[in-house]
Amino acid sequence: MTVTDLTTTTSAGECERLLVAAHDAANAWGSKRPAERARVLDGIANAIDEAAGKLLPLAEEETNLSRGRLSSELQRTTFQLRLFGQQLRDGAYLRAIIDLPDPQWPMGAPRPDLRRTHVPIGPVVVFAASNFPFAFSVAGGDTASALAAGNPVLVKAHSGHPRLSAMTADVVTSVLEAAGAPEGVFGLLYGVEAGRTALADPRIKAGSFTGSIPGGRALMDIAVSRPDPIPFYGELGSNNPVFVTEQAAHQRPTEIAEGFVNSFSLGAGQFCTKPGTLFVPAGSDIVPRLEAAVLPAAAKLLNGRIAGGYQASLGELTSHPHVEVLAQGTESSPDAPSPTLLKTQARHLLEDPRVLESECFGPAALVIEYDDESQLVPLATTFEGQLTATIYAGDTCDVNNLVQVLREKAGRLLWNQWPTGVSVTYAQQHGGPYPATTSPGSTSVGTAAIERFLRPVAFQGFPRHLLPEELQDANPLGIPQTVNQPTQSA
Amino acid sequence: MTVTDLTTTTSAGECERLLVAAHDAANAWGSKRPAERARVLDGIANAIDEAAGKLLPLAEEETNLSRGRLSSELQRTTFQLRLFGQQLRDGAYLRAIIDLPDPQWPMGAPRPDLRRTHVPIGPVVVFAASNFPFAFSVAGGDTASALAAGNPVLVKAHSGHPRLSAMTADVVTSVLEAAGAPEGVFGLLYGVEAGRTALADPRIKAGSFTGSIPGGRALMDIAVSRPDPIPFYGELGSNNPVFVTEQAAHQRPTEIAEGFVNSFSLGAGQFCTKPGTLFVPAGSDIVPRLEAAVLPAAAKLLNGRIAGGYQASLGELTSHPHVEVLAQGTESSPDAPSPTLLKTQARHLLEDPRVLESECFGPAALVIEYDDESQLVPLATTFEGQLTATIYAGDTCDVNNLVQVLREKAGRLLWNQWPTGVSVTYAQQHGGPYPATTSPGSTSVGTAAIERFLRPVAFQGFPRHLLPEELQDANPLGIPQTVNQPTQSA
Numbered sequence: 001m002t003v004t005d006l007t008t009t010t011s012a013g014e015c016e017r018l019l020v021a022a023h024d025a026a027n028a029w030g031s032k033r034p035a036e037r038a039r040v041l042d043g044i045a046n047a048i049d050e051a052a053g054k055l056l057p058l059a060e061e062e063t064n065l066s067r068g069r070l071s072s073e074l075q076r077t078t079f080q081l082r083l084f085g086q087q088l089r090d091g092a093y094l095r096a097i098i099d100l101p102d103p104q105w106p107m108g109a110p111r112p113d114l115r116r117t118h119v120p121i122g123p124v125v126v127f128a129a130s131n132f133p134f135a136f137s138v139a140g141g142d143t144a145s146a147l148a149a150g151n152p153v154l155v156k157a158h159s160g161h162p163r164l165s166a167m168t169a170d171v172v173t174s175v176l177e178a179a180g181a182p183e184g185v186f187g188l189l190y191g192v193e194a195g196r197t198a199l200a201d202p203r204i205k206a207g208s209f210t211g212s213i214p215g216g217r218a219l220m221d222i223a224v225s226r227p228d229p230i231p232f233y234g235e236l237g238s239n240n241p242v243f244v245t246e247q248a249a250h251q252r253p254t255e256i257a258e259g260f261v262n263s264f265s266l267g268a269g270q271f272c273t274k275p276g277t278l279f280v281p282a283g284s285d286i287v288p289r290l291e292a293a294v295l296p297a298a299a300k301l302l303n304g305r306i307a308g309g310y311q312a313s314l315g316e317l318t319s320h321p322h323v324e325v326l327a328q329g330t331e332s333s334p335d336a337p338s339p340t341l342l343k344t345q346a347r348h349l350l351e352d353p354r355v356l357e358s359e360c361f362g363p364a365a366l367v368i369e370y371d372d373e374s375q376l377v378p379l380a381t382t383f384e385g386q387l388t389a390t391i392y393a394g395d396t397c398d399v400n401n402l403v404q405v406l407r408e409k410a411g412r413l414l415w416n417q418w419p420t421g422v423s424v425t426y427a428q429q430h431g432g433p434y435p436a437t438t439s440p441g442s443t444s445v446g447t448a449a450i451e452r453f454l455r456p457v458a459f460q461g462f463p464r465h466l467l468p469e470e471l472q473d474a475n476p477l478g479i480p481q482t483v484n485q486p487t488q489s490a
Numbered sequence: 491m492t493v494t495d496l497t498t499t500t501s502a503g504e505c506e507r508l509l510v511a512a513h514d515a516a517n518a519w520g521s522k523r524p525a526e527r528a529r530v531l532d533g534i535a536n537a538i539d540e541a542a543g544k545l546l547p548l549a550e551e552e553t554n555l556s557r558g559r560l561s562s563e564l565q566r567t568t569f570q571l572r573l574f575g576q577q578l579r580d581g582a583y584l585r586a587i588i589d590l591p592d593p594q595w596p597m598g599a600p601r602p603d604l605r606r607t608h609v610p611i612g613p614v615v616v617f618a619a620s621n622f623p624f625a626f627s628v629a630g631g632d633t634a635s636a637l638a639a640g641n642p643v644l645v646k647a648h649s650g651h652p653r654l655s656a657m658t659a660d661v662v663t664s665v666l667e668a669a670g671a672p673e674g675v676f677g678l679l680y681g682v683e684a685g686r687t688a689l690a691d692p693r694i695k696a697g698s699f700t701g702s703i704p705g706g707r708a709l710m711d712i713a714v715s716r717p718d719p720i721p722f723y724g725e726l727g728s729n730n731p732v733f734v735t736e737q738a739a740h741q742r743p744t745e746i747a748e749g750f751v752n753s754f755s756l757g758a759g760q761f762c763t764k765p766g767t768l769f770v771p772a773g774s775d776i777v778p779r780l781e782a783a784v785l786p787a788a789a790k791l792l793n794g795r796i797a798g799g800y801q802a803s804l805g806e807l808t809s810h811p812h813v814e815v816l817a818q819g820t821e822s823s824p825d826a827p828s829p830t831l832l833k834t835q836a837r838h839l840l841e842d843p844r845v846l847e848s849e850c851f852g853p854a855a856l857v858i859e860y861d862d863e864s865q866l867v868p869l870a871t872t873f874e875g876q877l878t879a880t881i882y883a884g885d886t887c888d889v890n891n892l893v894q895v896l897r898e899k900a901g902r903l904l905w906n907q908w909p910t911g912v913s914v915t916y917a918q919q920h921g922g923p924y925p926a927t928t929s930p931g932s933t934s935v936g937t938a939a940i941e942r943f944l945r946p947v948a949f950q951g952f953p954r955h956l957l958p959e960e961l962q963d964a965n966p967l968g969i970p971q972t973v974n975q976p977t978q979s980a
Contacts, residue, residue: 270617
C-alpha cells in the first residue's frame with residue numbers, strides 16, 4: 001500500500017489521464033452483471049474492515065474526531081457498501097417494467113412491446129466531505145452508490161484528510177485490481193482546480209457533493225453551465241429545527257434538555273443533521289435545565305477552516321441584539337471551542353429569520369422561546385429547505401398543521417427522536433429542498449441513493465437476445481419484473 | 491365557456507395573483523386522497539372529449555394540423571389524463587417503503603421505525619409546446635402528471651395556439667370548479683415575460699418545457715440561477731438517427747424506404763421523434779427507392795416562426811458542400827414546404843457532425859451512405875443525447891456494440907420500428923441525455939412522468955395517526971407497501 005505524494009495537487013495532465021481512464025472503463029464496469037459488482041463492493045468493505053487498524057489512527061490524527069466515533073463511522077461505511085451490494089443482487093433497483101404488445105390499447109393506437117430498465121449514467125465525480133472521513137468520503141455513500149450503479153468514480157479528496165484519502169483509495173484500488181476491474185473505474189483527485197476541471201469535463205456525467213452552501217453552489221453552477229449540463233447532487237446546509245410542544249415540555253423537560261444537549265454537541269456539532277434550533281414554550285422547565293446543564297468538554301474541530309467558519313457564524317449570532325448566551329462551557333479555545341447554547345424569543349426569529357436560522361457548523365445551538373403553540377406553524381414557515389425537522393410532543397397534541405408545513409420544508413421528519421445518527425436503510429431520506437440539497441427529489445443516504453446515478457432506457461420491439469438480461473422474458477437474473485401492469489377501463 | 495381576451499399578455503399584477511393563488515392552493519390539492527384527484531382528472535378527460543367538437547376546429551385553424559391528426563392527439567390526451575388517474579388509484583407511484591425497527595441492524599446502531607413516501611413538489615410552471623396543441627399543451631402530459639402528483643399548475647400558453655389554449659383552460663377550470671378544487675390549482679399565463687416571471691418566482695417549485703434547444707436552455711438557466719434553484723424538466727432537441735444494417739437493406743429495401751418516408755414526413759416532420767438521419771449501406775436498393783419515392787404533398791407548417799426556422803436549418807444543410815438533394819416535392823412555398831430528402835456520405839458526417847446532426851424541425855431528413863458496417867459504431871458515437879435511436883437489422887446481425895453505444899446516447903431504442911408515434915404506457919421513456927432533455931433521469935411521457943413532480947419524505951418514529959395514510963400499518967388506501975425488505979447477511 002503506497003501513500004500518494006501529497007506535496008502537490010493533481011496536475012492537469014494527470015487529471016486528463018484519469019478522465020480518459022474513467023471514460024474508457026465505463027462500458028466494461030457498467031456491463032458487469034449486478035452480482036459481479038456486488039462481489040467487488042463486498043471486497044472493498046472487507047478490505048476496509050481489515051485495514052481499520054491503519055485507517056483509524058490516521059483518521060484520528062487528521063480530523064481530531066475520537067477513535068470511538070471514527071470506528072462507528074467505519075462500520076457504517078462498510079455496512080453501506082455491503083447494503084448496496086445486496087441491493088444489486090436483489091435487482092429491484094433496476095425497476096424493470098415490461099409492457100407486452102396490446103392491439104386494443106385505449107390510447108387509440110396499438111401498444112408496442114416496450115421494456116424499461118435503468119442504465120449507469122456514466123462517470124461520476126464525487127466531492128468528499130470533511131466531517132465524515134469514511135462515510136461521506138473516498139469510499140463513502142456517494143462512491144458506493146455510483147459504483148453500484150455501474151459508473152466509474154473520480155473522488156475529489158477533501159483537503160481535511162489527504163493522507164487518509166490516499167490510504168483509503170489504495171485499499172479500494174487494490175480490491176478493484178484484484179477483481180480484474182478496468183483500471184479507470186476509480187481515481188482520486190487532489191485540489192480545487194482538479195475537481196472543477198473534472199466536473200466541467202464532457203466525459204463526466206454527474207457530480208455529487210457534501211459540504212457548505214457556498215462551496216456546493218459554486219460547483220452546481222459549473223455543472224449546470226456546461227455546454228451539456230449534467231445532474232449535480234449537492235447536500236449543502238441545514239438547521240434541523242426541533243419543535244417542542246407545551247405538553248412535551250411539561251411532561252419531559254429533563255429528557256428533552258439532556259437529549260438536546262447530547263445531540264447538538266455530538267461530534268462537536270459537526271453533523272449535517274445537528275439540531276441548530278430548539279423551540280420551547282416560554283417559562284417551561286427546559287430552559288432552566290439547559291442553563292444548568294453540564295456541557296461536554298471542548299473538543300478540537302475538524303480543521304482550522306472549520307474552526308474559523310464556526311467562530312464567524314457564532315460571532316454573528318452572539319452579536320445579534322436579541323440573542324443572549326444561555327450556557328457555555330469554560331476552557332474554550334479558537335480551535336477547540338466549548339459547546340455554546342444561545343437563546344432568543346420567537347418574535348425576533350419572525351423578524352429576522354435569515355440570520356437566526358442560518359447553519360452554524362460546530363457546537364452551538366439556539367433555543368427559542370415561544371409564547372403560544374399557535375406560533376409554531378408561522379415559525380416553521382419561515383425556514384428554508386431542511387434535511388430534517390423534529391417534533392417533540394405528546395400523542396394527544398394537535399400538530400397536524402405543523403407536520404404539514406414541515407413536510408414541505410424537510411426530507412425527514414422525526415417524532416420524539418433526535419436527528420443526529422442517520423440510519424442507512426431502505427426508507428431513509430437524506431435530502432430536502434434547497435439549500436438542504438440542490439436536488440430535492442434525491443437522497444444521499446439509504447438504498448435509494450443509487451437512483452441518482454442511473455438513467456432510464458426503454459427498448460421497443462427488441463429481440464430477446466439483444467435485450468438486457470433484466471428485461472428478458474426468461475428473467476435469467478431472477479429479479480423483480482413488473483409485467484403488464486393492470487389496466488382498468490381507462 | 492368564455493375565451494380570454496388575447497390582445498394583451500398576462501400583466502405583472504395578474505401573474506402575481508395567479509402565483510399567490512397557486513401557492514395558496516397547494517396544500518388543499520396535495521392533501522386530497524389520490525383517488526379524489528383521479529376523479530378530477532377523469533372529469534377533465536371527459537370534459538375535453540365532450541368539447542372536442544369545439545376544440546378541434548379551433549386547433550385546426552390555429553396550427554394547420556389536419557383534423558385526423560388532431561383528433562388522434564385529443565384521444566391520446568384524454569387517455570393520458572385517465573391513465574394518470576388510474577396510477578393514482580393504484581398507488582404504486584408513492585413508492586411507500588416501511589422499515590420497522592430493528593435492534594440488530596448490522597450498521598452498528600439500532601434501526602428506527604422509518605417510513606418513506608413521496609409528496610407533491612409544489613406549484614409547477616408548464617411551458618406548452620407548439621407541435622402538440624393538446625398532448626403537450628394546456629391539458630397535456632406535463633399538466634396531467636403535475637396535477638396527478640398533487641401540485642397546482644400554471645401553464646404558459648404557447649403563442650402558436652392562444653385561443654385553443656384559452657378554450658382548453660376554460661374546460662379544465664370548469665371541471666376543477668365543479669369538483670370543488672381550490673381556485674389556484676390551475677392557471678394560464680400568456681407571454682414570454684409572464685412565463686419567465688413565474689419560473690423565477692419562489693412560490694414555483696419546478697418547471698417543465700417542450701420546445702427548442704435555445705428556448706429550453708434559456709429557461710433552464712433561469713430555474714438553476716434562482717437564489718433557490720429548482721428542478722427544470724426540459725425536452726429540447728433530437729435528431730433520432732436510424733441505422734440500417736446491410737442485411738436489412740438487402741432484405742427489405744422497399745419496406746424501409748417507404749416506412750422512412752412516412753415517418754420523417756408525418757405531421758410535416760414536426761415531431762420531436764422525427765427520424766432526422768437514415769444510415770444506409772452505399773449502393774443498397776434503399777437510396778434509389780427514396781429517390782423515386784412519391785413524397786407527401788407540401789403541408790403548411792405550424793406557424794411562421796416554425797417555417798422560418800425550418801428554412802434556415804434546411805438552408806444550412808443544403809449549403810453544406812457535401813450534401814445533395816436526393817428527393818424533393820414540387821409545389822413548395824415558404825409556409826408550406828415540400829418534404830425534402832438530402833444525402834451525404836458517412837465520412838462527411840464524421841468530419842462535421844455538429845452541422846449534419848443538428849435537428850431540422852420540419853419535413854426534411856438526411857440519408858447517409860456508409861461503406862462498411864464497421865463504421866456504424868463510430869458514427870453512432872458522434873451523436874449527442876437523443877430521445878430515440880433506431881436499428882433496422884436482421885436477427886442474425888451482430889449489433890451488440892451498436893446497441894451498447896446507442897443506449898448511452900438515447901432514452902428509447904427501437905428495433906425495426908419507426909420512432910414517431912410515442913405510446914403512452916408504463917414502460918415508456920421519452921427523454922435522454924442533453925440536449926434531448928435537461929434531466930436525463932426523467933421521462934415526459936408515460937406513467938413515470940409523475941416522478942418529476944414528487945419529492946421523497948421519510949417519517950421517523952411517527953405515531954400511526956400522524957402518518958400519511960400510505961405509510962400506516964393498516965394501509966387504508968390499499969396500495970402497494972414494501973415492508974421490511976429482506977436483509978441477507980450484510
